[in-house]
Amino acid sequence: MLKPSNPQPPSFLQILRDIVLIGLLLAGLNAVISPADRGWLLQNPTPWLLLPTLIGLRYGVWSGCVSGVLTAGGMVLANIGSGEKDLLVEFADAHAITLVALVLAGFICGEARELSWRKSREWTENGKWLESESKRLRAESQLARQARHQIQERLAMWNAPLACLDDDLRRLIPMPETEVYEGLLRTLYSTCQVTSSAIFRRSGSELLPLASLHTSERFKSPMGLADLPMAVHAIETGELVTLDVAAAESGDAACLAVLPWDAHDTHGVLIIEDMPMSEFTWSVFERVELIVRWTFMLRELRLATAAELRSGGLLPQGDFLALLSRSLETARDHLLPSSSLTLRLADSKSTTFGELVKATSVAAPEICAMTAMPGDAGLVVLLPFAGDAAAEAMAQAVRHSIPDVRAARYTIAGAERPEVIWGRLLQG
Numbered sequence: 001m002l003k004p005s006n007p008q009p010p011s012f013l014q015i016l017r018d019i020v021l022i023g024l025l026l027a028g029l030n031a032v033i034s035p036a037d038r039g040w041l042l043q044n045p046t047p048w049l050l051l052p053t054l055i056g057l058r059y060g061v062w063s064g065c066v067s068g069v070l071t072a073g074g075m076v077l078a079n080i081g082s083g084e085k086d087l088l089v090e091f092a093d094a095h096a097i098t099l100v101a102l103v104l105a106g107f108i109c110g111e112a113r114e115l116s117w118r119k120s121r122e123w124t125e126n127g128k129w130l131e132s133e134s135k136r137l138r139a140e141s142q143l144a145r146q147a148r149h150q151i152q153e154r155l156a157m158w159n160a161p162l163a164c165l166d167d168d169l170r171r172l173i174p175m176p177e178t179e180v181y182e183g184l185l186r187t188l189y190s191t192c193q194v195t196s197s198a199i200f201r202r203s204g205s206e207l208l209p210l211a212s213l214h215t216s217e218r219f220k221s222p223m224g225l226a227d228l229p230m231a232v233h234a235i236e237t238g239e240l241v242t243l244d245v246a247a248a249e250s251g252d253a254a255c256l257a258v259l260p261w262d263a264h265d266t267h268g269v270l271i272i273e274d275m276p277m278s279e280f281t282w283s284v285f286e287r288v289e290l291i292v293r294w295t296f297m298l299r300e301l302r303l304a305t306a307a308e309l310r311s312g313g314l315l316p317q318g319d320f321l322a323l324l325s326r327s328l329e330t331a332r333d334h335l336l337p338s339s340s341l342t343l344r345l346a347d348s349k350s351t352t353f354g355e356l357v358k359a360t361s362v363a364a365p366e367i368c369a370m371t372a373m374p375g376d377a378g379l380v381v382l383l384p385f386a387g388d389a390a391a392e393a394m395a396q397a398v399r400h401s402i403p404d405v406r407a408a409r410y411t412i413a414g415a416e417r418p419e420v421i422w423g424r425l426l427q428g
Helices: 012-033 047-059 061-080 086-093 098-158 164-172 177-194 227-235 245-250 282-304 315-336 350-363 388-401 418-427
Strands: 198-205 206-215 257-263 266-274 338-344 371-373 378-383 406-412
Touching: 012 047, 012 061, 047 061, 047 098, 047 257, 061 086, 061 098, 086 098, 098 245, 164 177, 164 282, 177 198, 177 206, 177 282, 206 266, 227 257, 257 282, 266 282, 282 315, 315 338, 315 371, 315 378, 315 418, 338 388, 338 418, 350 371, 350 378, 350 388, 378 388, 378 418, 388 406, 406 418
Parallel strands: none
Antiparallel strands: 198 206, 198 266, 257 266, 338 378, 338 406, 371 378
């Protein structure tokens, strides 16, 4: 924030210098333009008012009044010289308003300058106080965020519930396909105050309803994609599209927000028709996006880690890093840490690695991601929204089948990049 500096009081010589310079400039112009009208007395107003005006605005009341008196005196001397007293009185009577106006101009402009400076000083002091308060509040907010993060990590170490959002996501993952959509809408209603919403599946240029909650009749039946421009924009950008507040308050729009989603080969949109205006904030919409994206992502992950899959439930390294990156974003933005587990073999023979994959698949919880270390030296397991206790229980179960396996745990949180954490996992 820019702060006005406190000006030093001007010296007498500085004020006198400016009066002389401006006076000489005006006198020269007066002599060139109107040599017969000394002091521009025939002009209304006289340009000589500039001298006390400028001095008063720059230096204050006292300087403005002095410059006005000197200007008036200069006009008298220029017109009557050292004439008789009667000529002086006659000149003063004829031009009294002009002479008084010169002094008043200096006084008024000087007073305006003083008022402006007092107000500026008050604003400066208030600005300094507001800046200090802002720093204090930022520090307190950062401290509270760090404390909350530490509490979440401590809870994760003991496998305690991290948040109600954690429990809601875990309930959604094992739901049948026919129930998960309605369950998702009810979760959004209870955690994000989304009072009216619907989920649609995209089929060509049509949107087919999968589930709805407290919506109008329009969102309970199939509709054309072109009939909802917000949905078209959301699908094209792949991001959440919201209505601005002004349009929302007017009540002319069909919905408040549209979020695209993907699950397996199915694509669709979540339509938020109504919610309290107090909840119409980006933090709430970020929570909505978190719930929707993690629900479908973890359901896919649950299928990918099934024991009957030919791949043994192992994800490619690129997909694992993408999931790790999303876990880091969730821990950073919503303070929901995850845990990871590395299972390293002393002997990396292919048969032993196959046994490790089989034992890990049996010990793995319903929601986890696994990928192979380079050279099949072991496995790296990601446990979304799980604590260190759950990771330790999984490691103990694997050791029961393969005693010589080396296990290490790591909490997925903080501001590190996924590549950095991946390197630590491989080293651990």
